[in-house]
Amino acid sequence: MPRAVREQQMLDAAVRTFGQRGYRAASMDEIADLAGVSKPLVYLYLNSKEDLFTACIRREAAALTAAVRAGVRPGLPADRQLWEGLRAFFTHTAENPDGWAVLHLQARTHGEPFAAEITSMREEIVAFVTQLIVVAAREAHRDPSLPEREVAGLAEALVGAAESLAAWANATPGVSARQAAATLMNFAWAGLGDLMEGQPWTEAAEAAGASEAPKVPETTEVPGVAGGT
Numbered sequence: 491m492p493r494a495v496r497e498q499q500m501l502d503a504a505v506r507t508f509g510q511r512g513y514r515a516a517s518m519d520e521i522a523d524l525a526g527v528s529k530p531l532v533y534l535y536l537n538s539k540e541d542l543f544t545a546c547i548r549r550e551a552a553a554l555t556a557a558v559r560a561g562v563r564p565g566l567p568a569d570r571q572l573w574e575g576l577r578a579f580f581t582h583t584a585e586n587p588d589g590w591a592v593l594h595l596q597a598r599t600h601g602e603p604f605a606a607e608i609t610s611m612r613e614e615i616v617a618f619v620t621q622l623i624v625v626a627a628r629e630a631h632r633d634p635s636l637p638e639r640e641v642a643g644l645a646e647a648l649v650g651a652a653e654s655l656a657a658w659a660n661a662t663p664g665v666s667a668r669q670a671a672a673t674l675m676n677f678a679w680a681g682l683g684d685l686m687e688g689q690p691w692t693e694a695a696e697a698a699g700a701s702e703a704p705k706v707p708e709t710t711e712v713p714g715v716a717g718g719t
Contacts, residue, residue: 497535500525505546509588513543513596513604547597547604550589551611557582558615568626572682573675575622576652580667583656594657612649620645623682648678 503525507516518539522529536542561578562571583590593611597604623641628634651674659670 493535496527496531500527500532500535500542501546501549504542505550505592506588508543508546508596509591513600518542543592543597543600544603544607546589546592547607550586550593551607553586553589554579554582554593555611555614555618559618562622568622568629568682569675569679571622571626572619572679573671575619576671576674577668579652580656580659580670584660584667584670587660590656590660594653616642616645616649619648623648644682648674651678 500521504516504521507521507524511520516539518529518532521542522532525532532542536545558575558578561581562575564571566574593608597608620638620642623644624636624638627641628636655670655674659665659667
């Protein structure tokens, strides 16, 4: 068997083991047995448990970012691009729950260098989402010079929400990838849609709305209360 194929088998077994048992509890013996190879061969190909885990993180991160990018068709309206990106994200995490567990749960909690790998992946996805939003915002506001920093925080918030929702969806029976994507789309686009229309929420606007609330006339009687005002 070609080395590349055998190595992928080892990574498949490692992702499944790390995802289901956790990095600390997973053993190289268990991974070798699941891959159908000897433990010395795993060490020969991938050096150590730490290197094996790092290889798993890199492979799963690359697969996730590629899936999100491939799911978005350029030229569509902003809401359709965001919708397709979310569907691609939740579809991939649902179809690869062990890989998502490695990325979202295991790699984040075992320190460097694993956390650095996740940070790199996350930065790439945030940058991609930022571009989706900033292009739409520039078109909506007819301002091609609108800086990315104006929407960078929105992209961070959206990616963070997607990560948490994917973990919840994978742990909740009956929640499909489409339902998870629709949940976040409905939550996010209500605000993003107003932003694209040039109607962002502001504290001043909220205060003005409160001051314009209808006042109860002093002579109004409250039913059931004698002499009420």
